[in-house]
Amino acid sequence: MEGKIDPHPEAAAGFAAAGENHAPRVLIVTAVAAEREAVLRGLGGSSRFEVLAAGAGTAAAAAGTAAALAAGPYGCVISAGIGGGFPGLAPVGSLAVASEMIAADLGAETPEGFRSAAELGFGSVSVPADSGTAEALAAALAAAGLVVSTGPVLTVSTATGTAGTAAALAARHPGAVAEAMEGHGVAVAAHRFGIAALELRAISNPVGPRDRAAWKIPEALDALAAAAAILLEVL
Numbered sequence: 001m002e003g004k005i006d007p008h009p010e011a012a013a014g015f016a017a018a019g020e021n022h023a024p025r026v027l028i029v030t031a032v033a034a035e036r037e038a039v040l041r042g043l044g045g046s047s048r049f050e051v052l053a054a055g056a057g058t059a060a061a062a063a064g065t066a067a068a069l070a071a072g073p074y075g076c077v078i079s080a081g082i083g084g085g086f087p088g089l090a091p092v093g094s095l096a097v098a099s100e101m102i103a104a105d106l107g108a109e110t111p112e113g114f115r116s117a118a119e120l121g122f123g124s125v126s127v128p129a130d131s132g133t134a135e136a137l138a139a140a141l142a143a144a145g146l147v148v149s150t151g152p153v154l155t156v157s158t159a160t161g162t163a164g165t166a167a168a169l170a171a172r173h174p175g176a177v178a179e180a181m182e183g184h185g186v187a188v189a190a191h192r193f194g195i196a197a198l199e200l201r202a203i204s205n206p207v208g209p210r211d212r213a214a215w216k217i218p219e220a221l222d223a224l225a226a227a228a229a230i231l232l233e234v235l
């Protein structure tokens with residue numbers, strides 16, 4: 001996988017150590033208020049979780065996450081919300097848990113095609129999720145009877161709207177299960193603070209030709225709320 005940032009050892013150690021006596025606080029970052037409300041509905045008032053609607057896109061997500069972490073402390077940060085699912089991997093109404101958060105359109109167009117920022121020598125475009133927690137979350141979601149897929153989740157500045165772009169993204173990122181617009185920004189901010197990051201998406205639409213009227217937003221928000229209830233068990 002191109003240009004990965006190594007997991008932060010202090011973050012992993014701090015998360016585990018804090019969990020031995022009292023569980024650490026968890027910051028959940030959504031884009032919009034409706035996603036925040038769905039997460040809060042699932043959490044049922046747990047005081048260990050702070051849920052922030054930081055705005056859409058990586059800049060708002062990273063700035064909001066960094067500001068919240070500066071006022072911390074937190075043991076874990078989760079980018080959560082609705083997202084597009086890659087057909088055949090993450091159906092509408094299902095959940096996606098990221099193995100890594102990739103800035104999929106950060107780079108340059110060249111006559112030979114898209115080149116990522118990593119290929120251009122500008123550093124990483126991928127932040128790994130805290131693998132143990134991501135795997136535990138996916139297993140708990142599945143055990144609760146929810147449909148869940150695990151794999152890279154792409155962060156894009158422009159939501160995919162054509163079959164051609166969907167195919168190009170899938171070819172560049174084999175196994176990518178979903179796309180959204182904030183995960184990489186949240187993860188970069190978390191990594192800067194040495195804190196473990198995750199991304200959780202409830203699939204509202206397929207990645208492909210744009211049909212906004214067909215997005216299943218209420219169903220996705222219900223799935224997000226159901227997943228948030230499982231977070232209480234896992235974190």
Ligand SMILES: O=C(O)c1cccc(C(=O)CC[C@H]2O[C@@H](n3cnc4c(=O)[nH]cnc43)[C@H](O)[C@@H]2O)c1
Nearest residue numbers: 031034035056057082083084159160179180181182
């Ligand atoms: O209109 C509403 O009621 C409503 C309720 C909840 C969320 C929304 C959004 O529009 C959220 C925007 C947010 O969604 C992510 N997203 C969803 N599908 C995709 C996609 O196919 N490609 C990229 N991003 C997607 C994204 O993270 C946006 O920030 C509306």
